[in-house]
Amino acid sequence: MTAAGRGAAGPPALQEERLTLHGEALAVDVRRARTVARVRHGRLEALEHGYEQYRWVRMVSEGRVGSQGSRAATWDELTEGAREAAPRGPLAAGPLSDLGTEGQGLAGEASPPDPEPAALARAALQMDRALGAAHPELAGQMQVHWTRQWTRMVDGAGREREWQRTEGGAAASGRIVREGDFWTVGTQRWRSAALPDPAALVNHLETRLAWGARIVPLSTGTYPVLFLPPVAFSLLAPIVARMSAPAVVAKTSPWAESRGSAVLSPAFSLTSDAAVEDGPRSVPWDDEGTPAGRIPLIDRGVLHSWILDRLAAQQMGIAPEGMGFAAELGSPPTARPSNLVVTPGRMTWEALLTAFPRLLILEGWIGGRPVNPLRGEMAGTATGLYVVEDGAVLGRVKDAVVSVDAFEAWGDRLLALGGEPQWVGGGMMQVAPACLPPLLVADVPVARKS
Amino acid sequence: MEDPFAAQGSLGLEQTIQGMLARQPIDYVELRLEVNEATVIELAGTARRRVDHQIDIGGNVRAVSGGYAGFVHFDSWERLEAHVAEAVALAQMAAAESFAPRDAWAPSQVIQLRARVPYEEDPRRVSTEDKVALLQEYGEFGLAADPAIKGVQTRYFDRYRHLWFFNSLGSLVEQEKMDLGGSVLLIARRGGAVAQRGVSFGSSNDFGAVRGLDGAIRDAARRAVALLDAPQIAGGEYTVVIDPHLAGVFAHEAFGHLSEADGQVDDAGVLAAMQLGRRFGPSNLHIYDTGHDAGSRGYLPVDDEGVEARDVDLIKGGELVGRLHSRRTAGTLHEAPTGNARALHYRFAPIVRMRNTVIAPGDTPFEGLFQGIRRGIYAAGSTGGQTNGELFAFRAAEAYLIEDGRITQPLRNAVLTGNVFATLSHITAIGSDFTRYEGGGGCGKAGQMPLPVSHHAPSLRIERCLVGGVK
Numbered sequence: 001m002t003a004a005g006r007g008a009a010g011p012p013a014l015q016e017e018r019l020t021l022h023g024e025a026l027a028v029d030v031r032r033a034r035t036v037a038r039v040r041h042g043r044l045e046a047l048e049h050g051y052e053q054y055r056w057v058r059m060v061s062e063g064r065v066g067s068q069g070s071r072a073a074t075w076d077e078l079t080e081g082a083r084e085a086a087p088r089g090p091l092a093a094g095p096l097s098d099l100g101t102e103g104q105g106l107a108g109e110a111s112p113p114d115p116e117p118a119a120l121a122r123a124a125l126q127m128d129r130a131l132g133a134a135h136p137e138l139a140g141q142m143q144v145h146w147t148r149q150w151t152r153m154v155d156g157a158g159r160e161r162e163w164q165r166t167e168g169g170a171a172a173s174g175r176i177v178r179e180g181d182f183w184t185v186g187t188q189r190w191r192s193a194a195l196p197d198p199a200a201l202v203n204h205l206e207t208r209l210a211w212g213a214r215i216v217p218l219s220t221g222t223y224p225v226l227f228l229p230p231v232a233f234s235l236l237a238p239i240v241a242r243m244s245a246p247a248v249v250a251k252t253s254p255w256a257e258s259r260g261s262a263v264l265s266p267a268f269s270l271t272s273d274a275a276v277e278d279g280p281r282s283v284p285w286d287d288e289g290t291p292a293g294r295i296p297l298i299d300r301g302v303l304h305s306w307i308l309d310r311l312a313a314q315q316m317g318i319a320p321e322g323m324g325f326a327a328e329l330g331s332p333p334t335a336r337p338s339n340l341v342v343t344p345g346r347m348t349w350e351a352l353l354t355a356f357p358r359l360l361i362l363e364g365w366i367g368g369r370p371v372n373p374l375r376g377e378m379a380g381t382a383t384g385l386y387v388v389e390d391g392a393v394l395g396r397v398k399d400a401v402v403s404v405d406a407f408e409a410w411g412d413r414l415l416a417l418g419g420e421p422q423w424v425g426g427g428m429m430q431v432a433p434a435c436l437p438p439l440l441v442a443d444v445p446v447a448r449k450s
Numbered sequence: 451m452e453d454p455f456a457a458q459g460s461l462g463l464e465q466t467i468q469g470m471l472a473r474q475p476i477d478y479v480e481l482r483l484e485v486n487e488a489t490v491i492e493l494a495g496t497a498r499r500r501v502d503h504q505i506d507i508g509g510n511v512r513a514v515s516g517g518y519a520g521f522v523h524f525d526s527w528e529r530l531e532a533h534v535a536e537a538v539a540l541a542q543m544a545a546a547e548s549f550a551p552r553d554a555w556a557p558s559q560v561i562q563l564r565a566r567v568p569y570e571e572d573p574r575r576v577s578t579e580d581k582v583a584l585l586q587e588y589g590e591f592g593l594a595a596d597p598a599i600k601g602v603q604t605r606y607f608d609r610y611r612h613l614w615f616f617n618s619l620g621s622l623v624e625q626e627k628m629d630l631g632g633s634v635l636l637i638a639r640r641g642g643a644v645a646q647r648g649v650s651f652g653s654s655n656d657f658g659a660v661r662g663l664d665g666a667i668r669d670a671a672r673r674a675v676a677l678l679d680a681p682q683i684a685g686g687e688y689t690v691v692i693d694p695h696l697a698g699v700f701a702h703e704a705f706g707h708l709s710e711a712d713g714q715v716d717d718a719g720v721l722a723a724m725q726l727g728r729r730f731g732p733s734n735l736h737i738y739d740t741g742h743d744a745g746s747r748g749y750l751p752v753d754d755e756g757v758e759a760r761d762v763d764l765i766k767g768g769e770l771v772g773r774l775h776s777r778r779t780a781g782t783l784h785e786a787p788t789g790n791a792r793a794l795h796y797r798f799a800p801i802v803r804m805r806n807t808v809i810a811p812g813d814t815p816f817e818g819l820f821q822g823i824r825r826g827i828y829a830a831g832s833t834g835g836q837t838n839g840e841l842f843a844f845r846a847a848e849a850y851l852i853e854d855g856r857i858t859q860p861l862r863n864a865v866l867t868g869n870v871f872a873t874l875s876h877i878t879a880i881g882s883d884f885t886r887y888e889g890g891g892g893c894g895k896a897g898q899m900p901l902p903v904s905h906h907a908p909s910l911r912i913e914r915c916l917v918g919g920v921k
Contacts, residue, residue, distance in 0.1 A: 041716030043518075044548045047540040050523040050797060071525040072507040081503075088501050088582065117540060121547045139717040175839070177719025180871055182840030220686070246494045252601040252637040254644060332500060366836040367843020367918075371863050374637075374644040377682065379865035379918025381843040401843075401867050401918040403685055447685035449868070449916050 019075040025059035025082075025156035026097040026289050027075065032149040032329060037120035039128045039142040047117050054330045058096055058288075059156070061086035065096070065311065067332060093314035097289030099159040111148075111166055112193045120144040120195070127172050127198045131205060138209075140174040144195065153289050163284055168195035172205055181398070184364070184383055185209060190423060192278045208363070208384070214395030216387050218448060224356045224415065225402065225444040226388075228363040229422040231380075233434050236340060237369065238376035238406040239270065240431050243297060243305075245312035245335040253374060258303050264407070265414040266301040267345065272323055272337035272432075278423065279339035280433040281325060287333040292322030297337070301411075309335040325432070340425075342436035345417030352418050352440055354391040360446065361386040361393070362402055376406030385446075399449040404441065415440040464614075464622055470531060471618040476515050476538050478555070480617035482754065483509040483527060484796045486609065487574070491582055491632075493604040496589040501582060508796045511537035517552025517778075518544035521799045556780035556787050558621070558757050565625040565751050568744050570656035573608040573630050581606060584660065585634075591664055592636050595671035598678065600639040605890070606632035606660065611795070621756045628654055629747060629902040631890030634667055638674040645677035645862070647831075647847065650889035654749045654902065659888065673848060680860040683849060685919035689826035690866060691819045691911050694885035696832050696846055698905025701737055701809050702893070703835035704842040704870045705730075706905075709739075709764045709772075710790070710802040711779035713839060720839065723871070728770045731874040736810035737765040739774060741789055747888055748806030748904035750789065755800055759789035765874075776802045794898040801896055809907035812880025819879050819911045826852035827917060829864050834891070843867040843918075865918040873912060881909035 021027055036048040056069030057078040066086030068078045124142040131140050145168070152162040173186030185208040189196035227235065247253035255263060274283055274292035286292040288310045296304045308316065309324035312335055324333035347355070361384075368380030385397040418438035425433035471479050485507050492500040510523040511534050520540025522533045573581075585604045592602035608630035615623040631652035638645045647670040653659035692700060707713070714720045741750035741759030751759050755777050762772045775783075776791035779802060791800035820828075828850045835844030849864030850857045885906065892900020 040712075043552060043716070044544045046519040046521050046799065047544045048521040048523075048799065049536060049540060051525065052523075052797065053525045067502075068504075069502070070504055070506065072505060085501065085503075088498060088579070090498060118543055118547060121544065125547065137719065139719070175717070175719075177717060177723060177839075180723055180840065180869075182720075182838060184838050246499065246601070246603065250494055250601040250637075252639050252644065254639070254642045330504075330506070332502065365843075366838050366841060367834075367845065367865055367867065369834065369845065371833055371845045371847070371865070372644060372646050374646075375863075377863040379685070379843075379863065379867075381841045381867040381916075381918075383838050383841060399841075399869060399916070401685060401865070401916055403865075403918045445685055445919070447916060447918060449687060449914070 019154065021079070021154060021156045023060065023156045024092070024096050025057065027055070027057045027154050028287065028289070029055045029152045030149065030329060032147060034145060034147040035117050035120055036143060036145040037117065037124045039124040039140070041139045042128060042132055044121055044125060047121060049117065052329055056332070057082040059083060059086065060092045060096060063092055065089040065092050069330070069332065071330060090311060093311060097153070097155050098291060098320070099153060099155050099161050099285070099289055100291065111164060114148060115146055115195060120146060123170065123195055123198050127202055130202045131174060134206065135176065135209060137176045138174040140172070143171045145169045146195065153285065155289065161285065165283065166193055167280060170196045170198065170201055172201040174205060183212060185212070190278070190280065192282065211386050211393045212396035215398055216395035218387060218397045218400065218446065220446065220448045222443045222445050224359040224440060224442055226352055226359060226361045226438050226440050227409070228361060228438050229424045229436050231362050231365055231368065232436055232439050233424045234368045234378070235404065235406040235409050236434060237431065238373055239410060240307060240337065241373035243303070244307040245309060247374060248306050248308070249312055249316065255303060259306070261303055262301045263303045264298060264301045264410045265412070267414055267417060268298060268410050269296070269300055269343040270298040271296050271341045272307065272339070273341040274322060274338035276339050276341055276435065279435070281338040283338070286322040286324045286338065287326045288324035290320045290322040290324060292338050295321045295323065307335050307337050309333060337432045340432050340434035342421070342434070344419050344421045344437040346419050347416045348419055350391065352416065352438060353388050355416065355440060358389050361388060365402060370406070378406060379403040401447045403445045403447070409439065409441045413442045415442050464616070467616050468620065468622065470534060471616055474513065474534065474538050474618060476513050476541060478514040478618055479511065479534065479538065480615065481509065481511050481530070481534065482796055483614045485612045486795060488607065488609045489578060489581070491585060491606040493585050493589050495593055495602055496586040498582065501578065503578060510796045510799070512799055513537040513541040514555060515541040516545040517554060518548060519799070520544055523797045553782045555777040558619070558755060558777055558787060560620045561756060561758065562622045563752070565623070567626045567628045567655050570745070571658050573628070573657040574610060576657050588634050588663060588667055592634060592667050592671055595636070595668055596638070596675050598638045598640050598675045599636050599671050601637035603635040603637070604632070615754070615756050617756060623752050623756050625752055630657065630659065631747065632660070633890045634663065636667065636671045636674045638678050640678050643678045645674050647674035647677065650891065652747045652888040652890045653745060654747050655745050676860050677848070677862055680862040683861040683864050683917060683919040685917060687914050688917050689823050689911065689913050690915040690917070691826065691828045691852065691909060693830040693909050694883060694907045695887045696829055696844065697809055697907035697910045698807070698887055699832040699835050699844050700910070701907055702804060702807050702903065702905045703837045703844055704873060705737060705764065706739065706804045706807045707837050708839055708870060709774050711773045711775045711783060712802040714773065715779050715782040724770065724773065726770055729768055730765050730770050730871070731768045731877050733768045734812050734880055735765055735768045735877060737808065738763045739790070739804055739807050741805040743806045743904065746806045746886070746904040747902035748804065750792065750805045753789040753791045753800065754793045755787070755791040757787045757789045757791065759805070762788045774802050774804065776800060792901060794901050798898050801898070803895060803901055804893065804903050806904040806906060808905070811882055811884035811908045814879040814881050816881055816883050816909060819881055819909055820852060820855045823852045823855055827864060828852050828857050829866060837870070840870060841867065842870055863919065867916045867918060873915065876913040876915070877910055878913055879911040884908045
């Protein structure tokens with residue numbers, strides 16, 4: 001591999017070592033620097049900075065695939081470890097990577113400079129003070145981060161690719177507690193080459209604080225519900241589970257024989273898009289060295305592609321499509337989409353709000369994950385449920401459980417998709433970040449406590 | 451790979467590090483070094499999907515100036531002095547950017563100790579091949595348990611951590627931690643109907659927790675197949691009886707997180723809601739958090755700030771009597787640290803977390819919990835839960851309809867929800883069937899997941915619990 005240093009924009013100086021690969025093999029070197037400013041309840045709680053490095057080697061030895069990764073081992077140790085692991089590994093079913101023959105990769109020459117830690121602190125404090133000035137009771141939590149990640153890959157034929165990406169992110173949330181009423185609002189933003197505008201997050205929270213200032217009654221019943229992106233995102237989880245290895249390989253997925261068939265609403269199209277602007281997983285190659293592009297998963301309701309890592313695809317006789325990503329730095333790649341992108345609809349925000357004389361908006365819930373990921377039934381306690389009448393938000397609803405079947409929500413009960421998508425994701429238990437619009441769903445059961 | 455700390459000779463390095471920390475021009479600084487060794491195995495049926503063995507070396511520095519913290523984490527142990535200097539600079543920058551001084555952190559005793567793992571059976575002495583073979587047996591066994599079982603997913607991990615904690619006060623803690631766990635998930639499918647049930651296991655000192663699971667797997671397979679034809683639960687309010695596993699999740703999610711003081715400091719509304727002495731439940735309700743239960747995944751004799759564990763009564767006699775602290779939150783609320791500052795690993799700063807959260811047993815026999823229920827829900831096991839302080843939701847792995855005091859039929863998709871304060875006051879019976887459940891999951895907070903925790907509890911009966919359902 002080439003020397004790591006790239007001046008001010010280069011990775012942290014770590015000792016470079018010799019790497020020799022032969023045959024069918026791939027080596028990946030990822031280095032990451034991340035700075036975070038955290039403000040909690042009006043005070044700058046901490047400034048944090050971290051350096052991480054993770055390297056792994058995957059190779060074929062005697063017909064089986066072995067891999068070894070570490071934050072500390074040398075290349076020689078990793079290569080030997082991968083060779084030793086191969087007899088216990090799966091049977092090789094094809095080439096281990098596809099780094100191409102062209103001179104590809106983003107060297108990062110146009111990459112923005114890293115902001116100073118103090119700039120992150122000021123952005124977080126700016127959000128907190130703006131919200132605190134208007135809402136003295138609000139206990140806010142603000143976080144602003146900046147991440148730079150360098151990736152290098154080299155295969156057994158000596159092909160080498162490297163690229164880097166940056167990400168600026170901000171999250172703002174707040175809670176007002178009055179006599180046992182814990183009223184919580186929050187949002188997050190990120191961009192690929194700059195810090196998000198703090199004012200955008202403040203405006204978002206101001207709107208929610210205005211919407212929810214009044215608690216309004218609601219009867220148990222079924223309602224048209226507008227699922228905003230943070231909640232709509234959780235409705236994608238069962239869709240992804242049914243399309244992913246290992247459920248497809250083991251045929252435990254009800255869609256295991258449905259490729260090419262209509263499975264959801266014709267209004268619904270879902271893409272794994274590694275080229276979309278500001279996508280947290282917008283990269284030229286996935287974590288297995290497969291070119292990552294724009295892969296239609298569901299096209300106008302028809303199941304188009306599975307979500308398979310390289311080995312699963314090869315075992316099924318399908319060309320790998322660049323959907324092998326690690327859940328986090330330090331874990332091996334598994335079947336995951338790059339960025340999940342739901343094609344927006346045409347309805348404006350105003351048109352969505354006036355689609356019914358009375359509808360509900362759901363922007364937050366807790367517990368909203370399926371008991372069984374392959375079965376789309378979900379229920380969650382609403383933390384951001386608002387009543388809309390004649391296009392105007394009347395207030396928020398407390399003590400309500402919203403229940404929904406994700407396959408119905410993206411299927412027969414899907415009424416409309418909004419035209420303004422939003423990035424969500426990046427949390428602890430999410431398979432991929434997603435960019436998706438609000439969706440309006442018919443006949444959603446809402447149970448209230450008496 | 452050799453343990454570099456041992457190779458360098460521990461005593462000399464300790465003195466060097468403590469000298470370096472003591473020289474820093476700042477209120478307080480601490481350094482944590484770690485060597486972590488992990489084995490992860492994942493099988494699909496009997497096929498190996500992942501067999502990893504990995505060693506990480508790294509550490510972090512936390513410095514405090516005027517109550518404000520700078521934190522730096524790093525892989526490898528190179529350039530320690532530079533990392534310390536950077537953390538000091540970040541803390542000073544944080545203090546300079548802020549307007550108001552913070553409360554001082556609660557003092558911690560200077561301690562020097564070694565904490566070893568009290569092993570029953572050390573998982574590191576079991577070869578990877580033997581571990582894989584055992585899990586493959588479970589895969590085979592599960593697939594053969596019923597024709598409707600179409601898939602078995604097996605997951606196993608053991609994580610050994612060897613830590614050295616130093617601070618500028620002179621404390622030195624050398625601590626070993628072991629965490630092992632996993633699950634065997636059985637997936638039944640018949641046409642478009644899919645159901646799953648799992649067996650989960652966990653321990654902080656015993657590979658024996660992984661052995662002898664055949665009976666539990668057979669039982670889980672039977673339950674998964676039974677769920678295939680189960681009707682969807684109807685949403686609404688019910689009297690519910692929850693088994694010890696779910697009761698433990700309830701204690702953790704519904705009340706334990708609310709007791710973490712970092713969610714209370716500087717928030718007058720929460721502090722008023724969590725005023726000590728407030729009545730929260732029946733007079734026989736006793737909930738506490740402990741780090742002393744050797745073998746449980748929440749075992750933690752010393753926390754990640756070098757504070758020795760205290761048992762903390764949270765609710766006793768039905769009244770709120772305590773909360774969980776780090777040094778920072780204890781200082782702000784003028785209380786004592788409790789040994790609850792925990793970090794997932796060296797890439798995170800410690801925050802307030804639970805350890806083993808326990809509901810003490812009551813005196814109602816299991817059968818007595820069902821008396822007089824005309825129509826209710828019996829919920830057992832959990833696939834997870836969540837809270838926002840006031841509200842909670844947890845997913846029951848299994849649910850059954852109770853009619854006239856008897857369990858009559860299985861139901862699917864039970865999500866139990868409610869208001870924490872109201873639900874605690876709606877506990878009307880505490881079972882005598884206290885159970886030390888140890889699962890292979892973990893707790894998530896502020897991006898740190900899965901942190902090993904435990905919850906031990908008896909069954910509970912709760913009135914007027916709101917249950918979600920599509921019907």
